[in-house]
Amino acid sequence: MADAAAKPLSSKHQAGEGRSSRPLDLVADFPAIPDGWAYLDTAATAQKPRAVIDAIARGYSETYATVHRGVYQRSAEMTLAFEAARRRTARFIGARAAEEVIFVRGATEGINLVAKSWGATFLRPGDRIMLSTLEHHSNIVPWQMVAAETGAEIDVAPLTRDGRIDLDAMASTLTERHRIVALAHVSNVLGSVLDAKRAAALAHGAGALLLLDGCQAVPRMPVDVAALDCDFYVFSGHKLYGPTGIGVLWGRSALLEAMPPWQGGGAMIDKVSFERTTYAPPPARFEPGTPHVVGVLGLEAAIDYVEAIGLDAVAAHEAALVGEARRALSALNSVRLFGPEDGAGIVSFAVEGVHAHDVGTILDESRVAIRAGHHCAQPLMAALGVEATARASFGVYNGPRDVESLVRGIERVRRIFG
Numbered sequence: 001m002a003d004a005a006a007k008p009l010s011s012k013h014q015a016g017e018g019r020s021s022r023p024l025d026l027v028a029d030f031p032a033i034p035d036g037w038a039y040l041d042t043a044a045t046a047q048k049p050r051a052v053i054d055a056i057a058r059g060y061s062e063t064y065a066t067v068h069r070g071v072y073q074r075s076a077e078m079t080l081a082f083e084a085a086r087r088r089t090a091r092f093i094g095a096r097a098a099e100e101v102i103f104v105r106g107a108t109e110g111i112n113l114v115a116k117s118w119g120a121t122f123l124r125p126g127d128r129i130m131l132s133t134l135e136h137h138s139n140i141v142p143w144q145m146v147a148a149e150t151g152a153e154i155d156v157a158p159l160t161r162d163g164r165i166d167l168d169a170m171a172s173t174l175t176e177r178h179r180i181v182a183l184a185h186v187s188n189v190l191g192s193v194l195d196a197k198r199a200a201a202l203a204h205g206a207g208a209l210l211l212l213d214g215c216q217a218v219p220r221m222p223v224d225v226a227a228l229d230c231d232f233y234v235f236s237g238h239k240l241y242g243p244t245g246i247g248v249l250w251g252r253s254a255l256l257e258a259m260p261p262w263q264g265g266g267a268m269i270d271k272v273s274f275e276r277t278t279y280a281p282p283p284a285r286f287e288p289g290t291p292h293v294v295g296v297l298g299l300e301a302a303i304d305y306v307e308a309i310g311l312d313a314v315a316a317h318e319a320a321l322v323g324e325a326r327r328a329l330s331a332l333n334s335v336r337l338f339g340p341e342d343g344a345g346i347v348s349f350a351v352e353g354v355h356a357h358d359v360g361t362i363l364d365e366s367r368v369a370i371r372a373g374h375h376c377a378q379p380l381m382a383a384l385g386v387e388a389t390a391r392a393s394f395g396v397y398n399g400p401r402d403v404e405s406l407v408r409g410i411e412r413v414r415r416i417f418g
Ligand SMILES: Cc1ncc(COP(=O)(O)O)c(C=O)c1O
Pocket: 043, 044, 105, 106, 107, 108, 109, 136, 138, 139, 184, 186, 187, 188, 213, 215, 216, 236, 376
């Protein structure tokens, strides 16, 4: 379980093989993907490999117990496994210490934790928060809430013409009043990849912290929080081929230690009396209540799974699919593509004269599953001048055949709409 060697991959692709230039062929690892179904909605949530499903089943059917409290052996063993999974997660993202990894329900909860704890404690009236036009609502709304509470104000970095966060423009807007910069590492709509090191240098140069929303980055490329030099990093397990209901907030130790708890309950305390309660150090301070024990084991199995493939291989695989999809879609002259050529794993587009929802519904009839809508990024939709886009997003189980199904499906959409 904990610190375990990588779980077996499908017979076609053993660990490390993915580092070659051959495309990945892993769909056999995913029991919920039937033959002929092109699942192109991984940016919303990834399908689960057998190794993750088995780890979850084992967690409930063989090793299940609570953690941190039981005096009996099963609970002690589960506690060891749970904390080993925390160490595994820390290594996966290049964290210096396991105590810097806080298990949360997902990226949304991780950002809310930082906003409600760090933000509510350290932001003052007149302080400024820097976001960008392409943020997911979960990296906008928590900051609006804490801004309303504290009197801080929000600035929004614009995008370049090809849909990246415009760091030159951000640099010219940053002042010493900015206390935090919170940006998507990879856009969930455009796939654009942030130059995170430069964002960190700019934020720190102004005396601000940098929070990265890594939801779409962690499943698609190697992430090392020390090399990125950010201060907080969040991601969700379910987008990394792991279970729902589990995610990670990483924060620098010194920051976490200075932050108060944002929710109270069991497991996060040092001592409780009606006169005075003191709190446990991080990470326990931020993990009140019984944690998602089996979710953590599933997350660990997902980390094992992607690391056995190699995140460089995943990035190369998805880059090839994005390239093929963009080439084929742009050859259809009524399709408008959004975002940069080198978007990570995600292609957003519009078919002239056809609502994105109709595109999605017609594609579904051809067994192609895409996402259509505002993708929880309404300010970005406004900046693009559209209400919605169609979005195809790739995972390790996709291949050239899925791109062909997508393109054939779009041709059918054009035939239906004349
Ligand atoms: C970039 C980005 N940030 C945050 C989130 C929120 O993730 P979750 O709903 O798992 O908390 C998502 C989910 O779509 C996302 O794509």
